[in-house]
Amino acid sequence: MSWFLHTFWTDTLALVSIIGALLALGHLLLRHRDYRSAAFWTALIVVEPLFSPLLYLFLGINILRRSGRRYRSGMHEPWHDPVPEYPLPITDSGSCTMQEHQQLARTLDRISRFSLTLGNHLEILRNGDEAMPRMLEVIRSAQQSITLASYIFEATGIGAEFVEALSAAVKRGVQVRVMVDDAGTRYSWPPVIEALEKAGVTVRRFMPSRLILRLITMNLRNHRKILVVDGRTAFTGGMNIREGNMVSRQPSHPVHDLHFEVTGPCVAQIQRVFAEDWAFCTLEQLEGPLWFPELNATGNTSALGIVDGPDEDLEVMPAAFFAALNAAREEVKIITPYFLPNMVLMAALRLCAVRGVKVTILTPGANNIPFVGWASQTLYPELLAVGCRIYESPAPFDHSKIFLVDGVWSFLGSTNWDPRSLRLNFEFNLACHDAELCRRLAEEMDAKLAHSREITQDMLDATPVSQRLRNGFARLFIPLL
Structure with a gap:
């Protein structure tokens, strides 16, 4: 009898794990939009089909985004500003690239549910x-x-x-x-x-x-x-x-x-x-x-609000960040406590540097979530290779978040450059067009840079193998961080 019960429960558990794995894989193939994240989950489910489908249910990005939509559905209609007359109200900074600024303003106005206000x-x-x-x-x-x-x-x-x-x-x-x-x-x-x-x-x-x-x-x-x-x-x-x-x-x-x-x-x-x-x-x-x-x-x-969340505002913020990077002609400055940009923003940062745009990134040297800091360091080489400059700030932990473009545009608010902020959280940023505000924010960043350590490829090459293995392991979990 005990043999029968053991066989029954073993076969039942195997059947449940197979069904769960097939359902999870089907969802991945049909609905998951990020192929790197999908590859991560697919490998995890194939290697460990018993508990991985449950883990995907609780942490899988697509399911959570749909849950966010369901959570808000039917409660209220999201506010939309009326379409404004063009050109949009941004002040002339005296820059020869005013046309480009107007184009970015128009892009942001269409990405956001709000319109630029002067x-x-x-x-x-x-x-x-x-x-x-x-x-x-x-x-x-x-x-x-x-x-x-x-x-x-x-x-x-x-x-x-x-x-x-x-x-x-x-x-x-x-x-x-x-x-x-x-x-x-x-x-x-x-x-x-x-x-x-x-x-x-x-x-x-x-x-x-x-x-x-x-x-x-x-x-x-x-x-x-x-x-x-x-x-x-x-x-x-x-x-x-x-x-x-x-x-x-x-x-x-x-x-x-x-x-x-x-x-x-x-x-x-x-x-x-x-x-x-x-x-x-x-x-x-x-x-x-x-x-x-x-x-x-x-x-x-001139400023407009950018609303982002796993509902009707899905992935609005990364689209706005990408538009700003694509519009950059001279300089990009970023301060973020968690630097784990998705592959699209990574590509945009590299292309900025390739085009001759000065890219400077400041992130904490001792992160309050060490696992995030370890994973971040694995992204440095591909940015350093094209000329981006990366700095790590000393303790205490710096939670600041600003993103500056061409000395005129400033993005400030709650969004971090990581998967959680860019895909899961309900976030809010202001996009501002003002050379004086951007100058003052650049001064804040320069003051922080003066006390920070610039990261070089030689420094990364000198990192002990044990730390590089640790960082590489952390990198595998970037889709979840």
Whole structure:
């Protein structure tokens, strides 16, 4: 009898693994768009057909993207600006390539659901030491409305100050809406959701789910960082609300970062992105002058929002980055904490260098996710070979994200140059046309470069074999990072 049961369960397990492997392979052949990722999964399923199909179910990129679409389907229609008249509103920088700038502006306008707006102003805020006090100051002065979205929002340290300021705003009659990504709430304890609810703040988790559903959608994260006060002043960038950003307080794990205060017409676009996500979470529609007042020009920056996510905005950001690289004629500068661009962006970076464009990339030397840093180093040789310059910044970890083109275009926001940001996360960036803003951002990057180490091929050749094997192993998992 025991022999029969053993044979029965062995045969059943084998049959289930074969069926699961065939279903996964069929899905890969019919729906997977990235052939390198598809090759990775195919090899994994063929070598290990028992558990690999389950792993593909939970981490497979195509399935997750479709889950993202289903998550939002039927909830609301995505906002689309009307098609503007041409030429688009970008200021003449005096460059002989103004025609090319206008062409890139038109391309970005068609890629994004939003249109370029003229008359904006952006203020650069360095680390939490500049950003957090300024954000708290504006929250404390709010008169009508506050919307806040963050990937990570700690309940202690600087986060507790935000909870207190938001609670005070509610008590004086300000309409407050706060949204925190469900996965992001797990980075700290106690959860900020409980603290905000006790303080009387209306708060929601983005995509809260449990058990199997959470496993299937765990890579679908709202990585956007948005604060809008009275519909007139916005903050966006890559900075989470956590004590580590307060570098002057000497936290145990300090993090350098850049954030941005925004005023002008494009604030309505930032507010619109929050309103869409809020409607998705709660079905409440944020409309009217309380949330969207009339906005006047406050500066000379042309800007538009670029929304990206595994839903109706699928792979918008990599398309915008590719368009900007293709339009580059003189110089490209990139700061990113995670440098794992897809094959299309890698090819675009190489072609920039081949065309004579100066390409400079700055990424952390000691990554807070070591596996990502190891995989990144395997991409260096093909970029160095065509003349790209790569630098690694020293500790503390630098979480800044900026992308500059030809001294005029600036891309800033929440997007990293890695598969998670470019294909899975819900992200938001601003594309800005302003030579003065670009100059100030270039100065920020130059200051970081002055303390960084330039990577050369000789340095890579001198890397011990053990480290190169480790890095090569990490490279195999780039589609999942």
